[in-house]
Amino acid sequence: xxxxxxxxxxxxxxxxxxxxxxxxxxxxxxxxxxxxxxxxxxxxxxxxxxxxxxxxxxxxxxxxxxxxxxxxxxxxxxxxxxxxxxxxxxxxxxxxxxxxxxxxxxxxxxxxxxxxxxxxxxxxxxxxxxxxxxxxxxxxxxxxxxxxxxxxxxxxxxxxxxxxxxxxxxxxxxxxxxxxxxxxxxxxxxxxxxxxxxxxxxxxxxxxxxxxxxxxxxxxxxxxxx
Numbered sequence: 001x002x003x004x005x006x007x008x009x010x011x012x013x014x015x016x017x018x019x020x021x022x023x024x025x026x027x028x029x030x031x032x033x034x035x036x037x038x039x040x041x042x043x044x045x046x047x048x049x050x051x052x053x054x055x056x057x058x059x060x061x062x063x064x065x066x067x068x069x070x071x072x073x074x075x076x077x078x079x080x081x082x083x084x085x086x087x088x089x090x091x092x093x094x095x096x097x098x099x100x101x102x103x104x105x106x107x108x109x110x111x112x113x114x115x116x117x118x119x120x121x122x123x124x125x126x127x128x129x130x131x132x133x134x135x136x137x138x139x140x141x142x143x144x145x146x147x148x149x150x151x152x153x154x155x156x157x158x159x160x161x162x163x164x165x166x167x168x169x170x171x172x173x174x175x176x177x178x179x180x181x182x183x184x185x186x187x188x189x190x191x192x193x194x195x196x197x198x199x200x201x202x203x204x205x206x207x208x209x210x211x212x213x214x215x216x217x218x219x220x221x222x223x224x225x226x
Contacts, residue, residue: 023065025077030084037063040198040226048201049208051219054226055089058197063225067196070224071118079118082196082224083125089222090126090134090192097190101126101136102211104195104203105143105166122224123194139169140186141193141207162202166210173214180215190218198223 025033040054056063069075070082090099103119111117123136144167174181193207204221211219 020061020065020068022069023062023078025066025069025075025081030081033062033066033081034085034088040223043198043201043226048198049205049221052198052201052204052208052221052223053089053093054198054223055085056225058225067225070122071196072114074116074118074121079121079125082122083127084129086122086194086222086224087126087129087134091130093222094190094192094220096133098133099135100140100186100189100191101134102141102191102193102207103136103138104193104207105138105141107143107145110143118196119194122196126194140172140191141166141211142169143167162206164206165203166207168210168214178214187215188217190220191216193219193221195221195223196225198226 034055038057038060040057043052043054056066058064058067066078066082069078101123103117103123106114106117106119120136120138123138127134127136143165145165172180172186180187191211193204193211195204198204198221204223208219208221
C-alpha cells in the first residue's frame, strides 16, 4: 500500500508539476545570477550533438524560476537576465566572432497559444549586448510540424516525435532544394541555435540535422539550462 501511494504521488508530481516560486530578477544583477548559480552538467556526444553547450543547472530552484518566468510569464527582467547570461557564454566560447543567432522556432499553433516565442525573446536580449558582432535571424529555420508538449516523454519518444519537425526557408535554397544558394553567402557563417532548456537534446539535434543537410557547415547550439 505504501509503495502504491508513493507511486501515485510520483505520477501526480510528473503530470501536475508544481510551479517554481516567483523570483524578482530586478533585485539581483544578471552578473550575480551567473556567478552564483550552479553550472549545467557537461553536454557531450553521443547523447547530445557536438558543439552544443548549456549554462545553468535546471535542478537549481532559481534557474527553474528564471526559465518559468521567461517561458510562461514573459517577464522582462528574467528575459534580460537570460539574454545576458547567454551573451557572456557566447563571449567565452567564441571570443570576438561574428555570430548569427538562430532561435529555435515554434509552430504557428504554439505561437497563437502563448503569444510569443521565448527563444526569440532571449535572442533579442542577447543581441542588445553586442549588436556589432551579433545578428538574429528568424527567417532561416522554421517549424513545419506541430508537436504536443514533451514533458512526459522519455528520450526515445522525444527523438521520434522531433524527427522532421524543422525546415529551411525556401528562399535560401537553390534549384536543387536540398542545397543552399551560393549567392546568399550563408554557408560558412557561424550559426548558433538558441533554446531555453536542453533535456534530451532531441530538438537541437533535429535543428542541427536540418541546417547541416542543406549545407550549413558551422553550427553550434546554446541553451540557458540543462
